[in-house]
Amino acid sequence: MSPARTDHDSRRQDVSExxxxxxxxxxxxxxTMRAVAAALGSSTGLLTHYFAGKRELIAHALDILEVRTAQRPRQAAPAPGLAALRTQMLNILPLTPDAAAMNRIWVGSWDVALSDPDLFAAQSLRYERIRAGLRTSIEDAQRVGELPDGDSGRLATTVLAFTHGLVVQALFDPERLPAATQTRLVDDFLAALTR
Amino acid sequence: MSPARTDHDSRRQDVSExxxxxxxxxxxxxxTMRAVAAALGSSTGLLTHYFAGKRELIAHALDILEVRTAQRPRQAAPAPGLAALRTQMLNILPLTPDAAAMNRIWVGSWDVALSDPDLFAAQSLRYERIRAGLRTSIEDAQRVGELPDGDSGRLATTVLAFTHGLVVQALFDPERLPAATQTRLVDDFLAALTR
DNA sequence: GCGTACATGCCAAACGTTTGTTATGTACGG
DNA sequence: CCGTACATAACAAACGTTTGGCATGTACGC
Incomplete structure (x- = not known):
């Protein structure tokens, strides 16, 4: 059929970056299309060659964003349970410049997502996936007695709320909330949960 | 100067709404200017008569937003301390359609605020004012033993983080987080803080 | 092997629309 | 009349998208 002259998927990733x-x-x-083209050092024609339009550009960029946040290369996977939950929270927080950039995009996407039905649905799904990930760690922690029993779903909502709320404050006041302070707040928060 | 034919300030408020x-x-x-003019049932010429440009339009609208959120007409001011803190949190949350609309704007403003130096500074100030308000309630609660001693500033950050994070989740999944559930999560959260 | 046929990758330019802003015109109370 | 309060209309710039074209590669009958 079509032995590609260039790697299609890799090019799409270039565009997304x-x-x-x-x-x-x-x-x-x-x-804007022109701004993206300029950042890529190409023409807007290239963009439309790989994506149907601006809408798809955004959607694909957000997909990549979620994956990268979850798979952020941090210290080796810790033991399941409370330690894993802590790592998941730290993976989300803007502890490094790179993570801060990703969070700026993440937070910024909320405006568009709240006004566009398709992006809204995608974002809702993303949140549910994140909560599901937190929930399994919570249930592991409950099983070994690291966390008191209780509705793990509600607890996951609370943990995610705290984490994302901390993200926003850290973005708007990075000097008051450096990495060490964010980590401290997470540990205090988890300590409060363990009663 | 000018015995005004119309009330200047009241007209500015109409525009802001x-x-x-x-x-x-x-x-x-x-x-957009035209969208605002259409919503107001006027022309864009009216807008420029009261505001220098789009920038000032946004800035003024956000100022109003903060004031309205803080002075939301909820049940009468409760006793100072933990009860007041709870009320402050509930005042922020999207428990009513009106409050949900305000929060949608609030959350949406983060994208622009993160990219515009002036709005960024204004937003940072707003956060500090909100935290200061929470902090006095926290210190009141600590004084009467409703909350354990500890850094009230850090605690205010944690409370605001949880609250705003809950706002975001509630906006993206209103069916899973109706008013009653949000209130429940707040009460559980406060219970965890009281150890 | 080779030349035709065709698909792919990409650019440059242009399209029509929408944007924020500004200039001009009109109505009218003081 | 003069200045305020708007509407109307025009403006250049920027927007997303479409188009035509030029390469450059593969596929294949011969």
């Missing part, structure tokens, strides 16, 4: 770069710097309000 | 209405429906990405 250019989108990413523009978003981190100018937010969704500054995301 | 039109801005508000557009933001709640289409987000910051859909905020």
């Amino acid at each position: 250019a989108v990413w770069q523009v978003l981190a710097e100018h937010g969704f309000g500054g995301l | 039109a801005v508000w209405q557009v933001l709640a429906e289409h987000g910051f990405g859909g905020l």
